Amino acid sequence: KTGEFWIADRMLGAQTRGDFEHCEVALFLGKNPWHSHSIPRARVTLKELARDPARALIVIDPRRTETAAMADLHLQVKPGGDAWLLTAMLAIIAREDLVDHAFLDARARGQDEVLAALREVPIAEYCARAGVDEALARAAARRIATAGSVASFEDLGVQMSRHSTLVSYLHRLLWLLTGNYGKPGTQYTPTTLVPFATGASGHRSPVAQAPIISGLVPCNMICEEILTDHPKRYRAMIVEAANPAHSLADSQRMREALRALDTVVVIDVAMSETARLADYVLPAATQFEKAEATFFNFEFPDNYFHLRRRLLTPPDGPLPEAEIHARLCEALGGFDDGDLAPLRAAAAQGLEAYGMTFMQRVLGDARLRGLAAVILYRTLGPTLPEGLAEGAVLLGLAFRCAMQHGEALARAGFGGPPPIAALSLFRAILESPSGVVFARGEWSDVRPGTRDGTIQLALPDMLAELRKLAEPTPEREPAFPFILAAGERRSFTANTIVRDPAWRKKDPEGALRVNPEDAARLGLIAGGRARVTTRRGSAVVTVELSDTMQPGHISLPNGLGTRDPEDAAAALGGVAPNELTAVEDRDPFAGTPWHKYVPARIEALA
Incomplete structure (x- = not known):
C-alpha cells in the first residue's frame, strides 16, 4: 500500500476513503469486500448497492469474486492489465468531455496537462491489451462520469500487481476528473486520532537507496539491505507482530537475511517461523489480556474510537507490548527516574496537572519527545483504572488530535482550547467501555492537505509512466504460461498468527x-x-476447479503452509506462497511486491 500512500500524499496531501453508504456508484478495484471488508457493514452495503436499480456496483478484478458476482458491471481484466484499462477509461472520459470542469477549476491544478496526455491514448488498443471489451469499458467510464456521486476503493489485488503505483495514480484521476471528492457519496478525508499513513519523508534506505514511505522500508528490498558487505547495512532487527520469514516475498532469501543479522528480537504471541530464527523471543500478551484498540478509524461524518478492556489476566511470562517497550527503553538508557519524577508527582495531583507537566517536560523536550508513549505508560499508566495502563498513550494522541482537528472534536462534544479538549476526550475514552464518537466531520471540512490547498493532478513521473504503456508488452515466458495470484483471501484464511488447524x-x-x-x-x-x-x-498443491478464474490465471490463499517442528499436528497444511515469490518482482517506485502477478506453470501429478 505504500505506493498508494505516496500518490495520495502528493495529489491530496492526505489519505481518503469512500462514502459507500450514500454513493450512487461504487467502484472496487482489486478489492473483494465480501471477504476483506474495510468498509462499514460491508456485506449489507454490497447487498443494498446490488438491489437498488438507481445505483450501480462496478468491479475491476481478474477473478469473478463474490463481490464481482453481485456487480452491475464486472470488468474482468487480464492479470496485470489494470493500468491499460484505467488509462482507456480515463481517455474515454477525456475525449467525450465527461470531465467536471467546474470542480477542477475551483479545486485542482494540472488538469490541462493530464487531459492532453489522455486524449492521445489509443482506446481500442488499450482495452484489448487489458482483455476487456471496449463497449464494457465505455459503459463503465460513462456510468462513473455521469453519476451524481461515486465512492471508490482500491486494494491489494492491484497494489500487489504490475504498475501498482501508476494504478494508484490513475485510480485517483478517475474520481478526481469526475468531481467525486468532498461531497456526500464520494471520497473524503477522515479525521483520525492517529495519522495512519504519510508520503515519502525524503529519507532513503542506506544500501539500496530505496525511498522511505510512511516510515517503511520497501519489504522486497530488506534482504538487499542485509546481504551485503556495505558498511551501513542493517545489523539487527526487531520484529513485532509480524512474520517476515513467512509473509514477505522470497522466504528462502528472507531466512538467509535473518540468519545473517547480528541480532534478531521477536515480540509476538505466536512462536512463528521468524521467532524460530530469532536470538531473543519476547512473548506478548494476547489481545484478550490487555487493553487494546484499532487505529483504522475512517468513518465519516461521525468517527469512532474504542479502547477495548482486557478480558483475561495473562499467564506468567507474557507481557503487554507497552511493558516490553518500556523495559527495553529503560535498559537502553532512554530516560531515568529524574525524568519521570516530576510527571509522577503531577499524576498524583490529577489529570489537569499531569497534562500541563507532560506538555512542558516531554513535548517541549526534543530528547524525550520521541519516548512520549513509553513515558506516558510509566508515569500516567499506573494511575489509570485497573487494566487500562496501556491506554495512557492515548493522552498524547488526544493532544495531537485536538490541535489538528479542534472543530471536529468540538462538534462531538469536546470543545475548548486544545489542552481542555484533549483532556475531555481522553477521559471520555477511558470512561466509555463501548467506545466514543471522538470527531464529527462536515463535508466542508474535506479539503486537500497539500501546501497550496489544491489537488495536484499532473505528477510528471506518473505521466511519463503513463506514456510508457504505449511500448510493446514483454512476451510472457513460455516456461511459465500462467499468472499466479499468491495470497488470495478466502472464507477460511487468516494471517499466520492464527495457527490452530481446527479453526479451518x-x-x-x-x-x-x-x-x-x-x-x-x-x-x-x-x-x-x-x-x-x-x-x-x-510446491505440491491440491487442485480446485473454479470458473471464477479466467484461463491462464491461478490462485493460492494466504496464511497457510506454517510449520511447527515441535508439534506436527499444529502445523497448517497447504502452501506457503512466499516459497514461490521473488524479491526482484516489485514496483519500480515503491518497491511493493507483485504477489498477484507471479509467472508460473502447472503439471499434473499421479
Whole structure:
C-alpha cells in the first residue's frame, strides 16, 4: 500500500476513503469486500448497492469474486492489465468531455496537462491489451462520469500487481476528473486520532537507496539491505507482530537475511517461523489480556474510537507490548527516574496537572519527545483504572488530535482550547467501555492537505509512466504460461498468527484454483495433486476447479503452509506462497511486491 500512500500524499496531501453508504456508484478495484471488508457493514452495503436499480456496483478484478458476482458491471481484466484499462477509461472520459470542469477549476491544478496526455491514448488498443471489451469499458467510464456521486476503493489485488503505483495514480484521476471528492457519496478525508499513513519523508534506505514511505522500508528490498558487505547495512532487527520469514516475498532469501543479522528480537504471541530464527523471543500478551484498540478509524461524518478492556489476566511470562517497550527503553538508557519524577508527582495531583507537566517536560523536550508513549505508560499508566495502563498513550494522541482537528472534536462534544479538549476526550475514552464518537466531520471540512490547498493532478513521473504503456508488452515466458495470484483471501484464511488447524472448517489444504478449461488441457482433476513451479521454487498443491478464474490465471490463499517442528499436528497444511515469490518482482517506485502477478506453470501429478 505504500505506493498508494505516496500518490495520495502528493495529489491530496492526505489519505481518503469512500462514502459507500450514500454513493450512487461504487467502484472496487482489486478489492473483494465480501471477504476483506474495510468498509462499514460491508456485506449489507454490497447487498443494498446490488438491489437498488438507481445505483450501480462496478468491479475491476481478474477473478469473478463474490463481490464481482453481485456487480452491475464486472470488468474482468487480464492479470496485470489494470493500468491499460484505467488509462482507456480515463481517455474515454477525456475525449467525450465527461470531465467536471467546474470542480477542477475551483479545486485542482494540472488538469490541462493530464487531459492532453489522455486524449492521445489509443482506446481500442488499450482495452484489448487489458482483455476487456471496449463497449464494457465505455459503459463503465460513462456510468462513473455521469453519476451524481461515486465512492471508490482500491486494494491489494492491484497494489500487489504490475504498475501498482501508476494504478494508484490513475485510480485517483478517475474520481478526481469526475468531481467525486468532498461531497456526500464520494471520497473524503477522515479525521483520525492517529495519522495512519504519510508520503515519502525524503529519507532513503542506506544500501539500496530505496525511498522511505510512511516510515517503511520497501519489504522486497530488506534482504538487499542485509546481504551485503556495505558498511551501513542493517545489523539487527526487531520484529513485532509480524512474520517476515513467512509473509514477505522470497522466504528462502528472507531466512538467509535473518540468519545473517547480528541480532534478531521477536515480540509476538505466536512462536512463528521468524521467532524460530530469532536470538531473543519476547512473548506478548494476547489481545484478550490487555487493553487494546484499532487505529483504522475512517468513518465519516461521525468517527469512532474504542479502547477495548482486557478480558483475561495473562499467564506468567507474557507481557503487554507497552511493558516490553518500556523495559527495553529503560535498559537502553532512554530516560531515568529524574525524568519521570516530576510527571509522577503531577499524576498524583490529577489529570489537569499531569497534562500541563507532560506538555512542558516531554513535548517541549526534543530528547524525550520521541519516548512520549513509553513515558506516558510509566508515569500516567499506573494511575489509570485497573487494566487500562496501556491506554495512557492515548493522552498524547488526544493532544495531537485536538490541535489538528479542534472543530471536529468540538462538534462531538469536546470543545475548548486544545489542552481542555484533549483532556475531555481522553477521559471520555477511558470512561466509555463501548467506545466514543471522538470527531464529527462536515463535508466542508474535506479539503486537500497539500501546501497550496489544491489537488495536484499532473505528477510528471506518473505521466511519463503513463506514456510508457504505449511500448510493446514483454512476451510472457513460455516456461511459465500462467499468472499466479499468491495470497488470495478466502472464507477460511487468516494471517499466520492464527495457527490452530481446527479453526479451518473448509479448504484445509488451501487448494490451487484453476479454470476448468486449463485443467482439462493439462489433465488436472478436482481434488487431484499438481505441482506449481515459479522462477523461485515449486510446491505440491491440491487442485480446485473454479470458473471464477479466467484461463491462464491461478490462485493460492494466504496464511497457510506454517510449520511447527515441535508439534506436527499444529502445523497448517497447504502452501506457503512466499516459497514461490521473488524479491526482484516489485514496483519500480515503491518497491511493493507483485504477489498477484507471479509467472508460473502447472503439471499434473499421479
